[in-house]
Amino acid sequence: MSETVKETGPEVIKRFLRTLDGSPGVYRMLDAENRVLYVGKARNLKNRVANYARLQGHSGRIRRMISETASMMVLTTNTELEALLLEQNLIKQLKPRYNVLLRDDKSFPNIEVTTAHDFPMIRKHRGRRTKESQFFGPFASAGAVNRVLNQLQRVFLLRNCSDSDFETRTRPCLNYQIKRCSAPCVGFIGADDYASSVRDAERFLRGETTSIQEKLAAEMNTASAEMEFERAAALRDRIKALTNVQSVQGVNPQGVPEADVIGLHMEGGQACIQVFFIRANQNWGNSDFYPRISEDNAPAEVMAAFLGQFYEGKEPPRLILLSDGIEEGDLMAEALSDRASRKVQLLVPQRGEKHELVQGAIRNARESLGRKMSESATQARLLEGVAEAFELEAPPRRIEVYDNSHIQGSHAVGAMIVSGPEGLEKSQYRKFNIKDAELTPGDDFAMMKEVLSRRFKRLLKEDPERRSEMWPDLLLIDGGAGQVSAVREIMRELGVEEVPMVGVAKGIDRDLGKEEFHRTGQRPFALRRNDPVLYFIQRLRDEAHRFAIGTHRAKRAKAFTANPLDEVAGVGPGRKRALLAHFGSAKAVSRAALADLKAVDGISDALAEAIHHHFHERG
Structure with missing residues (x-):
């Protein structure tokens, strides 16, 4: 019995069009396999979808999308604003092939000052903001937060210990000894004085730095006049630390107290977006993003897609400075204002300090994209070399590398890292706690079999047709013939023998550079010592080993502190x-x-x- 081939193309859309009216809503275009090709929103669904009922007048990308469309789905909404919010949720969830996608959606750290305790603590925080604390941020990276926290502790002497440590401590900790805490845990500072330091820290994080410096300077002069030279020296050191905090902020705009500055650069079918975080008139760092685009995407389309996806789950600032304007900017501003429960303004500045900030973001985006394109070209050559060395049909788009870590079988973990055309894909890394209670402690073969079995059973369950990009083109196993044989056995049992697999074993005297490569049914071989592909494989193996060791140490440390x-x-x-x-x-x-x-x-x-x-x- 032959399978019925689904009709695709503009005729399908014309028939679907008869079921639509002029309501606002969100539409999905699906291919013959019911995979989502595109998600869009419309003020008037009938008018918007009618644009796709013909092939003429569209870019090559849209023509391909129309030609592949076999069915459509529609969700109507009460307002266009609801449609916009729903569209962004669906894009983030479904990741359609023809939408602009923000691939590396990062979470950004904040500084948290707890308020539910008589002696609040200051610490780094990721995730949802709660009502029980004050939050300042976001910062572009954990490193930026740590640098500021380090200096703030020197200036304001606030604790960073947990509440349980605070309650049980009987003498000051090391932070007091190195002058980074005022030791409220043992009563070395009263609640009122400590609260004053907390207020000063919050004022600094809101940008009120001048008044704090003047206050500390006055206290230092008073201490010096009263011949309290030790206290005066401590205040001098705090003023110096405060100055250091301000100096590491880089560009500190005077006329922009709070904004995200977003610069876009597009070249050769690729894009980079740089976001600078300006808070309290201070630059709290920048981060780059590389959304998935097509060559015919316009800057306005890329920017609009980025804004919708970037601020999903993040609180936008009062002002967002853009390098490129977007269509329906008022609607986007309304959506972001609704999300923040206050007014959010989108602005494309043409002159002045705001314009200079945007130009700086564009310049950083251009330079970052240039470096990435250069790295991608190198990566492409390396993947071609891997395909040639291991006799693959094509350069691998997804390499999975596996390793185990344990100490005599205890706290055993397995680790998987992923590499592809974009380099290491850390969001795809996975860790596996070894669960088999009957496993002989230290049996690396059995551990690897458990890890691979769990990995591919889940993959077969989620994608039995093997169409997704989550299927690897190459497996690298840390080990020799024995490891390869053990893994091949489990792959055979699961029915996924076609996935190429290579064991990477240390060669003679376990010497770096003399690695041997093992494949099922073939003699081991080695690459020449200065081969770039060999260095590439070594880096992948070392990264897998680093990730496995780090996961094992974290598990062991958690076990040590368990109560x-x-x-x-x-x-x-x-x-x-x-x-x-x-x-x-x-x-x-x-x-x-x-x-x-x-x-x-x-x-x-x-x-x-x-x-x-x-x-x-x-x-």
């Missing part, structure tokens, strides 16, 4: 502190009698019974 009370339902940080203060240790809690547990402040009879049952049931 048996963490496993007891209903025992949170406060009750855990009460139990430890009463009994002295978790081990003593586990041995305590029920009556003793009930005697602890804050522990109800029911919870005491639950704790007693938890430990004695195990015993």
Whole structure:
């Protein structure tokens, strides 16, 4: 029985058009396999979709999309604003082939000042902002946050320890000794004075730096006049640290207190977007993005797609400075204002300080794209070399590299890294906690079999037709013939033998540069010592090893700091502190009698019974 071939092209769209009216909404174009080709929004669905009912008058990209369209889906909305928000959600979720896509959606760190404690702490924060704290940011990178935090601790002497450490400490920690904390945990500073330091830190992070410097200078002069020279020297050091914070900010615009500056550069079918974060009249760093585009995408289209996807899940600032204007800019500004619950303005400046900021972002985007294009060309040559060395049909677009890490079998983990035409794809890295309880400790073969089995079983479940880009073109295994044989066995059981696989083993005397490459049914071979492909494979193997070791260390460290009370339902940080203060240790809690547990402040009879049952049931 032959399969029915689905009709595609403008005739399909013409028939679908008869079902539409003039409502606002979002439309999806799907191919013969029901894969989403494109997501768009419209103020008037009938008018918008009618544009696709013919091939003439479109770019090559849109003509290809129309030709592949086999069906359409529509969701109507009450307003065009709702349609815009829904469109951006669907693009981010579905990643359609013909939309401009923000491939590397990053989360940015903030500085958090907690407010739920009598002695607030200052720390780096990622993720959702809560009402219990003050947040300042975003910063472009963790490094930028860490540099500022390091200097802020020198200036304002605020704690960064956890609340549980704060509550249990009996003497000052190292931060007090190196003059980065005022030791509120042991009463070396009163609540009022500490609160004053917190307010000063918040004022600095809001850009009120001059008044803080004047205040510290006055305190230093007073201390000096009263011959408190040690205190005067400490204040001098704090003023110097504050000056250092301001000096590392780079460009500090005077007329722009808060803005994101977004510059776009397009060249050769590729694009780079640079975002500079201006907060409190200070430059808090910049970050680059490389959205997936086509050669016929216009700058306005790329910028609009970027804004919608970039600010999904992020709070926009009051002002966004753009290098390129977008269509329906008022609608985008309304959507961002709705997301921020306050007015957000989009501006394409033509002169003055704002224009200079945008030009700086464009210049950085141009330089970054030039470097990336050069790196991509080198990467392409390396992938061609890999295909030639391992006799692949084409240069691999996705290489997966696997490694294990453990200490005599304990805290065993597997790791997978991914590389392709864009280089290392860290968002695709995966870690695997080894779960097989019957596995012999230290059995690397069995560990690798578990990792590969879990990886490909999931891949087969998610994409049984093997059409997605998540399927690898090459597997690199850290090991020799034994590892390759073990992996080949599990691949055969799963029915995915066609995926090329190479084992990378240290050669004679385990000497770097004498690696041997093992493939099923073929003799091992080596590449010449100065071959760029050999260096490339070594870098991939070392990156997999680094990732595996780091994952193993994190798992081991977590195990070392684990507390048996963490496993007891209903025992949170406060009750855990009460139990430890009463009994002295978790081990003593586990041995305590029920009556003793009930005697602890804050522990109800029911919870005491639950704790007693938890430990004695195990015993």
